[in-house]
Amino acid sequence: MTSTANDRLFLTDYFARLQEANALGDSLMDKVAATRDAFTAAKEAGGKVAIVGNGGSAGIAAHIAIDLAKNGRVPAVCFNDAAQITCLANDYGFENWLAHAVRMNLRKGDVLVAISSSGKSPNILNAVGAARDLGLSVVTLSGFLPDNPLRALGDINFWADSRAYNIVETVHQFWLMSVIDLIIGKAEYAAS
Known part of the structure; x- marks a missing residue:
């Protein structure tokens, strides 16, 4: 079956939304570089990075933890x-x-990465509170509304300007993957 005119309209809009939510600017570049610095500082101090999320964000957390x-x-x-x-x-x-x-x-010197598309998940917000009580560095990734509570709680706060779950989650994963590749220093490398 070939795509219809409606399919093309939907997909043109959908891909444009992804591109808009993932637009590269100075602020995003600074956040990616700052996150790289936080991750490498934790490593150099003998610490680790913990990544948390619910649902699709939990899947992203697992994927990023393995690759990192x-x-x-x-x-x-x-x-x-x-x-x-x-x-x-x-x-x-x-x-x-x-x-x-x-x-x-987790202990002082570790970094918590908290992912929540809505920025409102109580368990994620409480995890950030516990991390703050321990004196940890915190990186947040959220989306949807610009005034969601998670967006104001990190040392570094990424926000995807979209109300579409799949776009927000795709952008979050891409941003975190870009941090890993920035640590490595290249985009293409062998898997093992």
């Missing part, structure tokens, strides 16, 4: 283990399980 550790050679973790989630959510409530995971696993 493997390819970027910066120790990185995410807290997506089902047993840990169900244990801590059962004991402390879903809104607080991530905050407790942060308190159990």
Whole structure:
């Protein structure tokens, strides 16, 4: 089946939205470079980067943690283990399980990366609060409304100007991948 005129209109608009949300400017370049610096500083101090999110953002967190550790050679973790989630959510409530995971696993010198498309997820906001209590550096990635609460809580705050989940999540993943490739110093390299 070939695309229809309506398909072409939809896709033209959709791809334009992605390009607009991912427009490169000085502010974005500075944030990517600052994030690289925070990640490498954590590594040099013997620390690590922890990346958290819910749903699709949890998938991004897992992907970035693996690539950051493997390819970027910066120790990185995410807290997506089902047993840990169900244990801590059962004991402390879903809104607080991530905050407790942060308190159990992170120390001064580590970096928390908090991803939430809406910027309103209570468990993500509480994890950032726990990270702040520990004196950690915090990087946030959010989207949707410009005044979402997460956007104001980090040392470095990325915001995707879109209300479309898939565009926001794609942009978040791309931005974090660009940090890894900036650490490596090239865009093309062998996978192993």
